[in-house]
Amino acid sequence: MIQHVDNPVVEIHDLTVTYNKKPVLWDIDLTLPAGSIIGVIGPNGAGKSTMIKSIMGLVPLNSGYVKVFDQDLQDVRSRVSYVPQKESVDWDFPASVMDVVLMGRYGKLGLFTRPRKADKEVALDCLRRVDMEAYAGRQISQLSGGQQQRVFLARALAQEADLYFMDEPFAGVDAATEKAIINLMKTMSEQGKTVVVVHHDLQSAVEYFDWVVLLNLRLIANGPVPEVMTGQLLQETYGGKLTLLAEVGELLTKKEFPSREKE
Amino acid sequence: MEAFWIIAAGSLVAIPCGLLGCYLILRQMAMVGDAISHAVLPGIVIAFFISGQREPISMLLGASILGVITTFLIEFFHTKARLQTDASIGVTFTWLFALGIILISVFAGKIDLDQDCVLYGEISYVPIDLWITANGTIMGPRVMYIMGAVFIVVLLFIIIGYKELFLTTFDPKFAAASGISVALWHYLLMGAVSFTTVGAFESVGAILVVALLIVPPATAYLLTENLQKMMLITAGLGVVVSFFGYYLAAWLDGSIAGAMSLVAGVLFAAAFLFSPQEGLLTRKKRMAFATNKDS
Ligand SMILES: Nc1ncnc2c1ncn2[C@@H]1O[C@H](COP(=O)(O)OP(=O)(O)O)[C@@H](O)[C@H]1O
Ligand SMILES: [Mg+2]
Secondary structure, rough: OOOOOOOEEEEEEEEEEOOOOOOOOEEEEEEEEEOOOEEEEEOOOOHHHHHHHHHOOOOOEEEEEEEEEEEEEEEEEHHEEEOHHHOOOOOOOOOHHHHHHHHHHHHHHHHOOOOOOHHHHHHHHHHOOOOHHHOOOOOOHHHOHHHHHHHHHHHHHHHOOOOOEEEEOOOOOOOHHHHHHHHHHHHHHHOOOOEEEEOOHHHHHHHHHOEEEEEEOOEEEEEHHHHHHOOOHHHHHHHOOOOOHHHHHHHHHHHOOOOOOOO | HHHHHHHHHHHHHHHHHHHHHHHHHHOHHHHHHHHHHOOOOOHHHHHHHHOOOHHHHHHOOOOHHHHHHHHHHHHHHHHHHHOHHHHHHHHHHHHHHHHHHHHHHHOOOOOOOOOOHHHOHHHHHHHHEEEEOOOOOOOEEHHHHHHHHHHHHHHHHHOOOOHHHHHHHHOHHHHHHHHOHHHHHHHHHHHHHHHHHHHHHHHHHHHHHHHHHHHHHHHHHHHHOOOHHHHHHHHHHHHHHHHHHHHHHHHHOOOOOHHHHHHHHHHHHHHHOOOOOOOHHHHHHHHHHHHHOOO
């Protein structure tokens, strides 16, 4: 089940990525539709983060190319936003919430220019959209996991992009934050923005996403949720790792799947 | 007057070293500062050999180039030879340092350079090491000019690149994704560290430079959670260390560089024990709190 779309926001062609000669992504060919909320799903180590990084130009490609808005990333960078896994930074870093959100403006500012009042207003507005306005002056070391994720999202919003890549935004956050994030994504998608989310909880995936990419080294499936989230394709993605998956179709219909999978 | 010049020279070394050290600490690269400060030696010797005299500009330039090469080699051994970062640092700086020593001994007969003057600048000589122009005017201690220039360059670098240094230090992936070159800022920072350490090396000696690069920023890190404040505190600590270090040495009639390093260490220990946020005692409480919260 690999569906191709016309006028895709992202087009990946023949992509292979290796770390120390070990392939992590193998011959990926896919297109993603504009304006959707897209889930990238697969087991740990499947190459989900690597796929996002290769779209963002953060890892060298062994072969293939990536196009965003039908152009090279270089030429459309200001329209694309990236939310790394929140574990990828040191939250004891001496910075305030406002400092971090303002980083979303740096790409537009360029060298020599400091963030201006207008940038601070954008940042505050973005904090408001994730319900963190009251925390603007707080040090980031004092935040909970959910609040850290909201700050990262506010920083991404401050980039005012059209396409967002979020790496595991739901990992280690509380239920309220999860709900807030998903509502935010829905609003963004209604405004015509595209949100690509790395995720690994199967049950909520069915609820949250319009479109799903199943990945495990190779591309297993790419298409609308009902066609992709089937027992057989999930089995193929998770292989022997998740024996329960034989019953996943059943679980999905019954909606009794145990909620959060811990990494 | 002697006290004034020595304290002023100490501060002029401590402030730029400490400001750059803040970034090294936050990038978990404290040892790179130490490595660079040794690895620049062949650069100094070669610059000296080419220019034929102890002329600060070519020495600073030679050192900066070597510093960037050092950084590059550390990166290279780490990524290409899959060596751990600390091993890669160890390999790189020891052989560059050795190369410098060999160059000195090979050229020792031909040029006026010895290990002592390159490696062990001595802060107590600051007031008598004067810059005298060709027509005999005495311009004051030479070190004040060298370190004054280093100080201004480092300050400008940090002011101009504040945003980029902040972002590439905190979140290099996001920086790269927003189109900011992480490698460029990395090498600029390492170039600045080399340039500063070598100027400082030659002025006040090796031990003091390594201490000033790391200890005041580490102390400031314990005292605040705001980068700008951390840098201001570091600068303030640099002056305090120079002042009390000088008088401690005078009182003990001991080495000034040693006394300054000692004062820096004592201030760090005090911050470690009593800091309001990160002090040993406070932290214990906070950790207990965090565990309760998580469960
Ligand atoms: N920087 C790296 N160097 C070497 N191997 C890596 C690196 N990053 C990821 N890998 C490996 O690549 C594989 C895919 O990683 P990743 O894309 O992070 O997977 P996922 O996000 O799906 O969990 C894993 O086996 C991981 O160990
Ligand atoms: Mg991942």
